[in-house]
Amino acid sequence: MGDPLRIGVVGCGVISSTYLETAGRVPDLEVVAVADADPARARRAAETHGVRAASLDDLWADDEIEWVLDLTTPGAHAEVALTALENGFSVYNEKPLCATTAEARQVLEAAAEAGLAVGSAPDTVLGTGIQTARAAVEAGAIGRPVSATATMACAGHELWHPQPDFYYAPGGGPLFDMGPYYLTALVHLLGPVESVQAVARRPREVRTIASGPRAGEQVPVAVATHVTALAEHASGAVSTLVMSFDAPATRAMPIEVHGDEGSMVVPDPNTFDGAAEVRGTSGDWARLPDGAGYRGAARGFGLVDVSRSADRRTGRASAEVALHVLDVMESVIRAADEQRRVPVSSTCVVPPLVPLTG
Structure with missing residues (x-):
């Protein structure tokens, strides 16, 4: 297994705790910094999960970050993703990808032009x-x-x-x-x-x-x-x-x-x-043993999957x-x-x- 995927988190609302817990227990991910439009919320998340809080401006300027994890509300997904791409980061959005398909296509076009990648929840x-x-x-x-x-x-x-x-x-x-x-x-x-x-x-x-x-x-x-x-x-x-x-x-x-x-x-x-x-056309229901998938997965494994790809983008x-x-x-x-x-x-x-x- 190679170096962890270095991520910056934008948005420290309710769902961020689950992602930060995953990043804290798997060697594939490293949270470089967390940021939020409300600095106090970013500080609380940072203190709880033992990571660094940053302003949005500082996060956009941080050259240690490879991927931005966008955990803002859907209406902000396109704006955050486009800003991340403009600053040279690949971006992974919480679901839905954007509020509209028009916005989503704009994000994917910007990523293609920049030679960067976009991923999106759900990774369940x-x-x-x-x-x-x-x-x-x-x-x-x-x-x-x-x-x-x-x-x-x-x-x-x-x-x-x-x-x-x-x-x-x-x-x-x-x-x-x-x-x-x-x-x-x-x-x-x-x-x-x-x-x-x-x-x-x-x-x-x-x-x-x-x-x-x-x-x-x-x-x-x-x-x-x-x-x-x-x-x-x-x-x-x-x-x-x-x-x-x-x-x-x-x-x-x-x-x-x-x-x-x-x-x-x-x-x-x-x-x-x-x-x-x-269940077949007759007989009883039968439980299937695990035959595929990540065992013990949690929110954030979409990025774990990226970290294990050959190009760290797919x-x-x-x-x-x-x-x-x-x-x-x-x-x-x-x-x-x-x-x-x-x-x-x-x-x-x-x-x-x-x-x-x-």
């Missing part, structure tokens, strides 16, 4: 859960895949997040917040999406924060909070996607894939592990897949708004399977 798809399921599908465990269902239903993130505003602003909602996990998994399992149909609803105009110093404050809702979509994959399989912040709970499996010779239950794509289960948490997933989500909203079937303009190459590692 690189864990043993999804990778083992994918390996089984590719090995013919359920025959030819015909259909899939993907369901995420909860009552809304304002119940636990002290600053939930961005979840209900453009670039948020259950589709853009949670959809990347489910759609990225579906793309790895069944290939890219060619067209979509959808219905979207916004039952409430405001949400009430339930925790933290702003408890009781109302947040305006500017996006659909319940989305049901039908996606046609280039492989011929059809997926049904339900993403909702308007359901107290669900007992539906996160993802199920059905083929002409069997069915598969796929682990939660918002986690890295969990066992897939397979990773399986690819911007190409992230752009396609973003395009699918935008197409879903357009299909719902226009009440028609919408072709998805982009496609992607599914990255190679992760061998069982760790």
